[in-house]
Amino acid sequence: MRKESLRFFDVTHIYHTVRAETTAAEHLSFSVNEGEFVAIIGPSGCGKTTLLSLAAGLLEPSGGEVMRCGSCGYMLQKDELFPWRTIEKNIVIPLEIKRQNTPEHRERAKALAVKYGLGDFLQSYPSQLSGGMRQRAALIRTLATDPDILLLDEPFSALDYQTRLNVTEDVSKIIRSEGKTALLITHDISEAISLADRVLVLSERPAHVAYTHTLDFGELTNPLKRREAPGFSGWFELLWKELNG
Amino acid sequence: MKNELVKKYSEEHLRFLKRRKNHLLFVWSLRIGILVLLFGIWELTTALGWVDAFIVSSPSRIFGTIASLYEDGSLFYHVGVTLWETLAGFAIAVGLGVFIALALWWSNTLREVLEPYIVVINALPKIALGPMIIIWFGTGSEAILCMTVLVGIIIAILHMLSAFIATDKNKILLLRSMGASKAQILIKLVIPSSLPSFISMLKVAVGMAWIGSIMGEYIVSRAGLGYLIVYGGQVFRLDLVMSATLILCVLAAGMYFLVVLLEKILVKSAEH
Structure with missing residues (x-):
């Protein structure tokens, strides 16, 4: 049995506003194994982002327990690159924050950028890059501190369709080849199927895991190839029904 | 060498640059013109005694x-x-x-x-x-x-x-x-x-x-x-x-x- 990287154990989370309290999650339990790519899909407004904030340790659960082995890297919908910094200076932000801004760490981050096709853009500013390249830079920034778990909050939803397919492919390749554990949150069923080893379907609020599926694509990890695979539409229909049923 | 530099732009672009330059020149000459005109009228009307320089100066x-x-x-x-x-x-x-x-x-x-x-x-x-x-x-x-x-x-x-x-x-x-x-x-x-x-x-x-x-x-x-x-x-x-x-x-x-x-x-x- 593989080691667990992240574990939610009977997690409950309540949001408080002056007018009301909202239970965002209740009896939420699941785990992500080391090296595994897990996608979570759920109806809109079911508290997906809350779940990632809990996983990243930005929120403390009201009840239950969140266990994390190792550090987290968070990737958001938009690239959130700082426009006043070059790409090179952007990807070392996490090193600066964690006070690991040593020459070796910087070189490692730069080497990653070069390896994944950003070498020519290191001295460019984000505004000079296309949306796809920017999101790739955001991923390199996330990987700069060599986190153990990647938390992806709909990282492709702000891109146009063409770019989205390309970036999904890029990101999948990078995450697989770096052997990272990843937890992806998305409302896009086909994205979840094309990327993940396992898909969790959340219920309506208060969120808990309604269904879990281990996808049977075997060694096929390329997102575009998966979209063409014979099993794809079957999974899509099943998940669609579960999500809307 | 100089010819090559000029060649880099099309005729149309050169015309555009010239129009742009002429326009800026026009705006600046009007800006300065208004100032000169105002001070000129002010000076003239007070010098001719049409308005009292004691009240409006000059x-x-x-x-x-x-x-x-x-x-x-x-x-x-x-x-x-x-x-x-x-x-x-x-x-x-x-x-x-x-x-x-x-x-x-x-x-x-x-x-x-x-x-x-x-x-x-x-x-x-x-x-x-x-x-x-x-x-x-x-x-x-x-x-x-x-x-x-x-x-x-x-x-x-x-x-x-x-x-x-x-x-x-x-x-x-x-x-x-x-x-x-x-x-x-x-x-x-x-x-x-x-x-x-x-x-x-x-x-x-x-x-x-x-x-x-x-x-x-x-x-x-x-x-x-x-x-x-x-x-x-x-x-x-x-x-x-x-x-x-x-x-x-x-x-x-x-x-x-x-x-x-x-x-x-x-x-x-x-x-x-």
Whole structure:
């Protein structure tokens, strides 16, 4: 049995506003194994982002327990690159924050950028890059501190369709080849199927895991190839029904 | 070589550049033309005695007044006094304003507690505090400095605070997910992303500083351009009033352009 990287154990989370309290999650339990790519899909407004904030340790659960082995890297919908910094200076932000801004760490981050096709853009500013390249830079920034778990909050939803397919492919390749554990949150069923080893379907609020599926694509990890695979539409229909049923 | 350079652009583009240049030339000649025309009519109508130069003064009398102020050494004295009050007041208002805005950004509780006070002080016409300032700070430059700071600081605080608060929430979330402390968020994100607002605040604050210093000199002063204007009005010397006003125009415009220059330098260094 593989080691667990992240574990939610009977997690409950309540949001408080002056007018009301909202239970965002209740009896939420699941785990992500080391090296595994897990996608979570759920109806809109079911508290997906809350779940990632809990996983990243930005929120403390009201009840239950969140266990994390190792550090987290968070990737958001938009690239959130700082426009006043070059790409090179952007990807070392996490090193600066964690006070690991040593020459070796910087070189490692730069080497990653070069390896994944950003070498020519290191001295460019984000505004000079296309949306796809920017999101790739955001991923390199996330990987700069060599986190153990990647938390992806709909990282492709702000891109146009063409770019989205390309970036999904890029990101999948990078995450697989770096052997990272990843937890992806998305409302896009086909994205979840094309990327993940396992898909969790959340219920309506208060969120808990309604269904879990281990996808049977075997060694096929390329997102575009998966979209063409014979099993794809079957999974899509099943998940669609579960999500809307 | 030269031919090659010219060849890089198409005929159409060269025509476009020429049109653009001609247009700029036209705009500038009109700008200067209006000024020359206004002063010309002013000078002519007073010289011919159509309007009374005692009431409206005239360009030649203004330059004469400025020249005599220069000769008796009081020109640079009065300009210096006003300039010092304005610049010092501007610097204190901006510096203290940014510092207070940072403190209010840092502590939500402090912000909530002080909010009504700031709103009231902002709404209050500062000139109402004139008598108090005279009694507390006397009739010298300190009183005027105090007025200048009062007029400028609230705007500086409110402007910067709203810029700090408007910092992209997702970028803050991103830094927090990296484990950033509040100080790191402030230094790495909030301050650099507020730079454009800082510059626009400077532009507003320059205007406020002039309002503050001249208003202060109106209320209480023994020197400065505001003093010359008030004094000139009291003794019915319109030449003096107009001269001081003209100098004020030049100084205020100069200071504004310095801020614009600073903006260009900052934007350039931020980008490259």
